Amino acid sequence: MKERNYRVILFMRIQSIYLALFFLIFSIIFFVNFIDLKEKFTSSFIYDTSEKIHVNFFLSLMATEIGQLKSTVNEEEAPSISRSVFLTFTNIWPEDIRTFLGREIPGFSSFNTEIAVAGFGTDLTTLPIESAPPLEMLLKEKELAEQDQSQPNNTQEKGIMPGPKTGKDVAFIYHSHSWEAFLPVLPGKKTANEAVSLDESKNIIAVGRKLKDELMKRGIGTSHSTTNVTEELKKKDWNYNHSYALSRETVKEVMAQESSISYLIDIHRDSQPKKLTTAVINGKTYARLFFIVGKENKNYDRNLKLAKELNEELEERYPGISRGVFIKTKDDGNGVYNQDLSSQSMLLEFGGVENNKTELDHSIKAFAEIFSEYYWKAEEVSGEG
Template sequence: MKEKKNTSILFIRVHWIYLSLFFLIFSISFFINFLDLKERLNSSIITATSEKVHTNFFLRLMSTEIGPLKSSIKEEEEPSISQVVFHTFINIWPEDIRTFLGREIPGFSTFNTEIAIAGLGTDLTTLPIESAPPLEMLLKEKEQAEKDQDQPKGTEEKGASPIPKTGKDVAYIYHSHSWEAFLPLLPGKKTANEAVSLNESKNIIAVGKKLKEELMKRGIGANHSTSNVTEELKKKNWNYNYSYALSRETVKEVMAQNSSINYLIDIHRDSQPKKLTTTMINGKPFARLFFIVGKENINYERNLALAKELNKKLEEKYPGISRGVFIKTKDDGNGVYNQDLSSQSMLLEFGGVENNNTELDHSIEAFAEIFSEYYWDAEEVSGNEG
């Protein structure tokens, strides 16, 4: 009788522990989100933990209040409370070797990138590579770059543009890393880390300019930033890590001045070699592109859906043009990429360091074609077609 009583007491204590833990987590989540803090409980660590914790753990928590749930609990091995707490705070999972090495080996955290949709040849060995900009090199190059520039620095391209069918700008094209350039346009440069330039005709700004032109031809109004991010960072005494904070200021300012802008397109280029970033489609060379979606913001699901839909349409018409859709958290990138500012945001990477203008132009035209079809279809469905 005494043994039975002790068992009952132990049973009651365990259930009270489950219940207390549940309310503790709920209370912390409620207050953090209620206070509208910038950092909410959407950490990739918490998400990863909840995904790996056995279902029975949550069922047991809820069954303390909802009796019928006990019948749903399968008698299988499940982690203890101590294991769950350990995994959450240490972020190490014995079955995944990457969790042991991710913070110890430089660059290994790249493998935390989630592949939402894998393009042809895409796997953990061909993930995108982002190279840090050698700011000193860029600043030394400034004088020569300004002499070579085809357009005045930091201004919009001049000349008559077609009047968009939209009657207003609905897309904003910008570059958080405006220094990213292409080796074929930089004589004497041979390595990925050297593929940087302040010259707007040789860096990623040229891709944005071309995309704006192609969208305008298809009746879609677009605003394009040619801001020299390197110089702006220098003015604020900010380093490379603040590049998204800088572009965020610009995006918010433009959106405040132009409420019709819904689509945000941050354009980059990858650092992978040509064999991974180039493909032939119908006898024409294309610089392959891909989408990056930040997971650490409230618009994650909708932005992911947008990227998947555009990726699907691109692959249907231009098989092999996309390397896929990638999801990044703060463990392996910025995690937000200003995508919290609009539920129609995308970070789009065109080609890599070894792609040339012909390959890039073909891909820009293809994307503009697919995006315009998507845009006008969406407008027709919503009844807003101009």
Template sequence: MKNTRTSGTFMIVQGTSILKIFAALSLFLLLVFSISGLLTSLKPQFRPMSSSVNQAATNVNGELLYQLMGWENHHFLKAENNLAQAPKLSSLVFKLASNINLDDPRSLLGRELPGFFQFDGKIVVAGEGTNYTNMPIESAPPIEIMKAEQEASLQNLEGLDKPAEEKPPIASGQTTGEHKVVYLYFTHNRESYIPYLKGVNDPDNAYHSQINVTKVGDQLKTSLEDRGIGTFVDKTDVQANLNKKGLNYAKSYQESRLVVQAAMTSNRDLRYLIDIHRDSKRKDDTTVAINGKSYAKLVFVIGGKNPNYEKNEKLARELHKLLEKKYKGLSRGVMLKKDPGSNGVYNQNLSDNALLIEFGGVDNTFEELNRSAEALADVFSEYYWQAEKVNQNVEQSTDKQ
């Protein structure tokens, strides 16, 4: 009888190995939870969102990115022969290491010169002739002007209420009816224009309680309603409210915010909020001739301190694009403001469709401003009705499902 032996394989595991595995696993879990907690505790502007990725990408030249793609796919290099040479990485490395952009002197001077932070805005989309030397800036008027203690006499008022030349008919079936969907208001409601202020030559003194940017709102309302878009103009005297409450000019947006919120509460139809301003730049920077007629240039200002500013920026980009297509040179571009010297929000966190638009500068006339208001209404109506058409198609598709 054969003796049967059972052979087996034995694995010896040392206790130290188990401890090492357990320690490594514990360390890994601790690291995961720590990173997760860190990311969720960061302020919105520092979280890895699309906006932060976009901000990081702006530090890299577009041609350089294209070249890097070309190294992986040579088809790109064949399409652009001028990019066949290797890009210079030295300038990029220097910019990232020192945070100094040799093409923008503000990156160096802004840290050394007091008050230079006023110019620390960003050009998102540059219009014709726009650069960092003629960006719109915020500045408070003299105290006596704010309180209307030394208000200038008026001049050149003949024909002031004359409407813009063009009066296009309302497109068939395109109307909001009795619904007011656009809300126009004026945070700096006394910003005025020098041609109508007798004896005023200093842009800092171009303010008036009667003849001011609110008249631009009247024309824009008329032009929008000619195109079937119900519009409400709120001429609340924000400056008077500040004076009554003893608040300074820097609190203007805080005060106008109360006005806008009250309007939104009383009218649920409001979908677009437009804050109309006047830039302090002179005529050369704020005027353009289109088809032999003089227009006051427009500029869109977006508040970069608003966590959801990208949606407002998208609307501004679309309107700028339409203006460039139909009224070349009318738009100075889209500016992003989030520097310490600016409000940086501009009430744009109240709506994804909120805008701040600068109409012309201190030297523009209402004839020029009215043309610009008519042009803006033209492209805005095109954008609005196209958006309405898309929304209706989406709703119909949803109902079918």
């Protein structure tokens, strides 16, 4: 009789444990899915978190099942489970002062930028910088006689034979900050904040136009937006912070009209000085490039892969041309950059405020060369080319 009662009690206890585990798992799932967590359990979040936890923590867990691993674990270095849980859920890392002060000190959050691939000379002290957008100055400039409305020369240069044609537009070039310009073509302007213009021959639109021409020469159908973002923001009574919302409207409209477009290229320029944005490669001077990948969108992993692959090809052929691949979250930028609209999106910066046309042209041709090879290779693999 006693043995029977013991079995009943044991069975009830086991059932209670199962029930408790069920409610625990259900609560965790509910918490993760319905509470507005600052950090979501994305693959990138899990990767970044596990990367910061000491390797001995994982070895300790595995050693509980694989006895042979116990000899490889340094107990003195292995962190406690409580510390690992604390680091994961608070995102405060004692070794990194940015996690304590990033939101308290104005401007300090910019150092949250992650460097996925560091180019030559790239570290936290040489991060890309955006110049202030003096919209009123730009609107007044519209009235100046220097505004050049001439059309670009689309004739092909000798030595570059047109490649096979896509037969459709597959790439779209646009500019969320179309006013960004270059000091060498702005007489009387000296500082980074003055390097702005509505003149399409002097601002970043000229870079986009040249890149379009180079891609078209290589058979890649390309569209290019020359939208004057400054004027459009003014019409909507929007400010600088709405730049990506405005360019988003443009991108969505073009993609709706041209369903074949899959590569989105948002072109900018940096505000860092020439010593950081220029490289001499085989006797030629280039405006250095860098990629920015937004982390706060569903296409983050694939867009990061694209940026890394293009960056690697560029560096292999033109060592030093790239400053690297940067990852930005909503804490230090837009965090999305319209890259949720395509898994083949990139934000690409060509040079800085002090780079001249020759340096920019060299880099545009280099990028067009690498990108076109990447594109046609991908087409061969997919069997669509």
